[in-house]
Amino acid sequence: MRKYINWVLIGLGAFLLVAAILASTWASGAVKKTPTDTNSTTHLSGTAAKLNPGTGEVEDLKVKATSFTKTDSNASTDDVVVFTNVTCLMVDAPGVDDCVEDKDDPNLVNIPEPDVFATDRYDGKAVKNGKFVPSDAEQKEGLVNKFPFDTEKKDYKYWDGMIGRTVPAKYEGTEKIHGLETYKFNYTLSDMDAEVVSGIDGKYSMDKTMWIEPKTGAIIKQEQHEVRTFANGDPLLDMNLAFTDAQVKSNASDAKDNVSSLNLITGTVPLIGFILGPILLLMGGALLLLSRGTGRRSAG
Structure with missing residues (x-):
């Protein structure tokens, strides 16, 4: 015995x-990869001063944005993940759905065409490869929808679709959100030339702040102030949007679980x-x- x-x-x-x-060699690289089975919905809310094209007047609205993000597991590989994203902007009022298909719905503020893009599963950077992204899709660069695993306290190149290029997302310090340590990043643009409405050029400004959980690169909280004007300076849109409190709380909870799993595999x-x-x-x-x-x- x-x-x-x-x-x-x-x-x-x-x-x-x-x-x-x-665990210290192979597993670390295997688990620090963006999953290919994502199907998430992100909720934002805020206010918008928006030009009503019918009346020519600027209307003050309470708005909500819902971002639907889904991965295409069939088109994704071990190294690249393919995403489809649609963000629907609606009037925030009782009984109004998160999104509608009828583009004439009076509660619909804006719904762009689906955005298809591919990113590296390790560092989160956009992949410019026709194998993954249709030839007629916007070719992105830099970070698009998340930061890299093991995010560092430094500036990163972040994609801004309105101007069609990357901008420096500057590291601004750390901040605790629901007990979770995050890294704060911000980028600011002022009066940039852009296509502010389909077929119409004007000026675009953005002040966007993101709070990132560094181990996973997940965006926990986000706030943005966006302004669009016509070329002559007439107002078109002045909007403040942020993740809802419930969304931030959910993101922080999910990040804590993911960090615990990573720590178990790569540390414990x-x-x-x-x-x-x-x-x-x-x-x-x-x-x-x-x-x-x-x-x-x-x-x-």
Whole structure:
């Protein structure tokens, strides 16, 4: 019976040591990848001063934006994930749906065409490859919908679709959100030339702040102030939008779970394996040698 215990200790020690080696080498790269089965809905709310083209007057509205993001698992690969995103902007009033298909609905403020893009599953940067993105789709660069795993305290290039290029998202410090440490990033644009309405050029300004959970790169909280005017300076849109409180709380909760899972795989498992594995191997080996020595003395 004692001999079996010795072999169990040796086997368990070897298993823990191998698990530690795999967790610290292969597993780290395997788990720090954007999943290809995402189907998420993000809720924002705020206010907008918007030009009513029918009356020519600027109307003050309470608005809500709902962003629908889904991955195409069939088009994605081990290294690249393909996304489709649609963001619907609606009047925020009782009984109004998050989105509608009827573009003549009076509660619909704006709904652009679906946006298809591909990003690297490791660093989050846009992939400019016709294999993944249709030739007629906008070719993006930089970060699009998340930051990289193990986000650093530095500036990153972030995509702005209105001007069709990247802008520097500047690191501004750390901040706790629902007990979760986040990195704060901001980018600001002022009076940029842009197509403010389909077929109409004008000026565009944006002040966007994002709070990022650094280990996963997830956007926990977001606030933005967007202004669009016609070329002559006449107002078209002045909008403040932010993740709803419920959305921020949900994001923080999900991020905590994801961080715990990553820490378990990349931290706890290797630590336990590298400490207990060799100890159990040595104990099992020593006890096995002792049992063999005892057996030979008994036989003599």
